[in-house]
Amino acid sequence: MSKNPFDLGGMANQTKGMKAAQAVGQAALTSAQEIAQLNQRAAQDLSSRMQAKVAELMKTQDPKAAFDYVHAEVLQDAAKEVAEYQSQLFQALASGNKELAKIAEAMIKESQHDLIHFVNEATQNSPAGAEPYTSIFKVSFNSALENFELIRAAMTNSFSSLEKGMESMNQSSDREKTGSALKPKK
Numbered sequence: 094m095s096k097n098p099f100d101l102g103g104m105a106n107q108t109k110g111m112k113a114a115q116a117v118g119q120a121a122l123t124s125a126q127e128i129a130q131l132n133q134r135a136a137q138d139l140s141s142r143m144q145a146k147v148a149e150l151m152k153t154q155d156p157k158a159a160f161d162y163v164h165a166e167v168l169q170d171a172a173k174e175v176a177e178y179q180s181q182l183f184q185a186l187a188s189g190n191k192e193l194a195k196i197a198e199a200m201i202k203e204s205q206h207d208l209i210h211f212v213n214e215a216t217q218n219s220p221a222g223a224e225p226y227t228s229i230f231k232v233s234f235n236s237a238l239e240n241f242e243l244i245r246a247a248m249t250n251s252f253s254s255l256e257k258g259m260e261s262m263n264q265s266s267d268r269e270k271t272g273s274a275l276k277p278k279k
Contacts, residue, residue, distance in 0.1 A: 109203060113196065113199075113200050116196045117193065117196055120192040120193050120196060121189065121193075123189065123192070124185060124186065124188065124189030124192075127185040127189075128182065131178070131182060131185060135178050139174070142170070142174075146166075146167050149162065150162065150163070179262070179263070180263055183259045183260075184263070186259055187259050187260075190252060190255055190256055190259070191252075191256070193252070194249070194252040197248055197252075198245065198248075198249070201245045201248070205241050208234065208237060212231065212234045215227075215230065216230065216231065
């Protein structure tokens with residue numbers, strides 16, 4: 094039985110594609126679950142804090158004291174909570190981003206490996222006298238490999254830029270959080 098270089102195990106490639114899609118789906122699901130849990134905790138915390146703050150306000154008889162209390166404590170506490178929530182959200186997104194970057198990198202490396210294997214099989218089994226055609230084929234193949242490398246570099250750069258943007262936003266959120274904590278309460 095002769096090997097056909099154009100039949101490289103379609104089922105194996107489909108299985109690889111399915112596994113990659115499953116890994117991406119799992120990473121997205123994990124990230125979504127983290128964010129949902131974060132949202133649930135934030136909503137529960139906000140509800141309990143609001144009840145406590147309303148109870149405090151109900152005890153106050155003086156409208157000016159109530160206004161000062163809301164301005165000094167409630168708003169500053171709310172700003173800190175929003176900043177903390179943003180920080181946790183950015184951490185969850187960054188974690189998911191790193192997982193997706195790993196999956197994409199593995200898929201590109203696997204595709205490169207498959208392409209190399211395909212070209213080797215195709216050129217080894219070429220008929221006599223086909224050397225000029227195999228040479229052109231190999232040049233095209235090397236160009237494709239260079240494109241794989243460009244795609245990989247662009248993907249790495251994109252994920253890195255996204256991560257740096259998230260870090261910058263997280264640092265801004267942290268500065269906001271510590272800045273509101275440093276403001277004196279009246």
